[in-house]
Amino acid sequence: MKESGVSSKKHEVFNSFSREYHYCLSFSWKVRKGLSNNIPFVRIKRYCDWFFDNYLNRLINDEEEFLLPLLPEEGALVKKVRAEHRRFRRLFAEKKDLEKALNHIEEELDRSIRFKERTLFSAIEKVASVEKLNQILALRDEMIFIENSADEFWK
Numbered sequence: 001m002k003e004s005g006v007s008s009k010k011h012e013v014f015n016s017f018s019r020e021y022h023y024c025l026s027f028s029w030k031v032r033k034g035l036s037n038n039i040p041f042v043r044i045k046r047y048c049d050w051f052f053d054n055y056l057n058r059l060i061n062d063e064e065e066f067l068l069p070l071l072p073e074e075g076a077l078v079k080k081v082r083a084e085h086r087r088f089r090r091l092f093a094e095k096k097d098l099e100k101a102l103n104h105i106e107e108e109l110d111r112s113i114r115f116k117e118r119t120l121f122s123a124i125e126k127v128a129s130v131e132k133l134n135q136i137l138a139l140r141d142e143m144i145f146i147e148n149s150a151d152e153f154w155k
Helices: 012-036 041-070 076-093 098-127 130-139
Strands: none
Touching: 012 041, 012 098, 012 130, 041 076, 041 098, 041 130, 076 098
16 A cells, blocks of 8 residues: 555546546547548548547546646646646647647647656555545546547548
C-alpha cells in the first residue's frame, strides 16, 4: 500500500478515464488516416467538430472538475494540463488554417493522453485517498462512445 492508501493496482477512476482516452486515440488515428489519404480538410474538420462537441469537450471539463482539484492548483502538472486544454479549444475552433490545425490536433492529443496516463495519474495516485477517488467514481458518469458514421473518411 502507498502512503495515501492507494494500492499499486490502478484505481477504477483512472481505468474509466483511460477507456475514454481510447476514443481519443482512435479519433487521432482517424484524423491521421484522413490526412494521409488526402481527404479534404473540411470533411475531417466536420468530424473533428462533432467529436469535440460530443466527447472531447466533456472529457476536458471532467478532467478539470474531478482530477485537477486533487493536485496543487499552482503546480506544474495542473498548469500543463490547463494549457493543453486551452490549446485544444483553440485548435478545434480554428476555421482558417485547417491543415495545420488538424495536424496539431492529431499529434498533440496523442501526446497529451500518454502524458496523462503516465504522469498525471501517477501524481494523483500519490496524493489522493481511496475515498476521494471512490467519490469521483460515484459522481462521474463514464461516457459511452457512439461513432458518427455519417462520413467515415478513414475507411
